[in-house]
Amino acid sequence: MVVDDHPMWRQGVARDLAEAGYEVVATTGEGGQAVRIAPASRPDVVVLDLQLPDISGVEVIRGLLATLPGVRVLMLSASGEEQSVLDAVKAGATGYLVKSASPEEFLEAVRRTADGDAVFTPGxxxxxxxxxxxxxxxxxxxxxxxxxxxxxxxxxxxxxxxxxxxxxxxxxxxxxxxxxxxxxxxxxxxxxxxxxxxxxxxxxxxxxxxxxxx
Amino acid sequence: MRLPAGVAHEIGAAVGAALDNVERHCGSQTRAWVLLEEEAGTVTVSVRDDGPGIPAGRLTEAAREGRLGVAQSIRGRMADLGGTVEIVSAAGEGTEVELRLKVTG
Known part of the structure; x- marks a missing residue:
């Protein structure tokens, strides 16, 4: 599942994932909607932009884990959002990537997150x-x-x-x-x-x- | 932990000098990381790059020839503060400069 409020970015990410052989079960630009549709679409991995217009990344992660305890969350953010990244990790996200990462780095991060690895940046x-x-x-x-x-x-x-x-x-x-x-x-x-x-x-x-x- | 402004400035200048070295001696594809830590009254700043590394003996050689860039701007500053500098490097392994300062109180 891809959660990002920028339509072009969201579509680009979904396309990259599909081309790499992943099934994209849902895309949305709102955190609240992501939480609502997750039980029906049952994603294994959620690619989550931490900066959404409606609710915080932490709220999205808590909501997702409440209905899908095994779901893996890979968060993406622009750099310089230290506190929100840390809060998201504490809430249960296991992967983090800055948005400036290359498509190859992104796909590698998705693969590792799906495998249950913790995906870290030095930051x-x-x-x-x-x-x-x-x-x-x-x-x-x-x-x-x-x-x-x-x-x-x-x-x-x-x-x-x-x-x-x-x-x-x-x-x-x-x-x-x-x-x-x-x-x-x-x-x-x-x-x-x-x-x-x-x-x-x-x-x-x-x-x-x-x-x-x- | 709060440091006196003068001390913070000198540490900042030493880190700047370390980063200048990366820019001067490594290729444009080289990446560098700065890690600032504080634990048990000791401030540690690590500056690491994934550049070509410094061949063994190169730093002492430079110092002997009177080129004091690294010695003066990094070691000199930290010595004045009562801190230490550790430089770890090997060809192909990048370079890591670790600045340490014990701050009492």
Missing amino acids: LAGLVLGEYRRLAKGGGGPADDEAAPRLTERETEVLRLVAKGLSYKQIAARLTLSHRTVQNHVQNTLGKLQLHNRVELTRYAIERGLDSPD
């Missing part, structure tokens, strides 16, 4: 690193210190190298790990952040419920 890796450090300092809320997710030394090492622009292949060679292991480390960094986010949201909801007089 996203830097953001994720920063988020872990912020959470470890208790920047995410009062009770966060203990509950804060932590990266292992190896995960930190791998994420730093991604942030410095090394490919998984180069990282594998430098750390003498297999390509698959590097991928797993990167995936885990997202998984822990997403899990933490879900726990926080649940806790917040429960606290709100308990606090409310009715």
Whole structure:
């Protein structure tokens, strides 16, 4: 499914996907509509522009995952939207690509997202690193210190190298790990952040419920 | 973490010098990445490129010949701040310049 509010871009992306052998089950320019039609069109992968006119990327991702828990989300955005990219990752997106990427890079990202790989840009890796450090300092809320997710030394090492622009292949060679292991480390960094986010949201909801007089 | 303006300016200038080096010595297809980190009171800025890399011995040779570009603009600035510079490079592997500064308080 392709979700982007620019018709020419949307059509171009859908055409590239179709030419590469993918079945495009739906295209839309609105996040709300994407959420509504997803249960019927059942996409495996949603290519999502983070900047939509109606609802935020985070809301789209939450809505999609609520009805299609296994759906993979590859987000696209112009550069310089750090916070929204990070929020989208925490909400459950597993792939990120800047819109200036080449068609080959785009198709590669779709293929890997469909396979369940975490698709990172160096910029996203830097953001994720920063988020872990912020959470470890208790920047995410009062009770966060203990509950804060932590990266292992190896995960930190791998994420730093991604942030410095090394490919998984180069990282594998430098750390003498297999390509698959590097991928797993990167995936885990997202998984822990997403899990933490879900726990926080649940806790917040429960606290709100308990606090409310009715 | 907040740095004094003078310190931030010097680190910025050192990063600029590292990027100037990439522009001067690498081809136009070369990409460069800058990663800024802060952890446990240490600021680390890494500037990495995927250019041809610096052949072993080239930097010491340049310094001996009195060409102090890298030495002066990067190492000199960081030394004045009390920080360190690590340059890792190999032919074909790009170059990575890592600037570190421990900031107390």
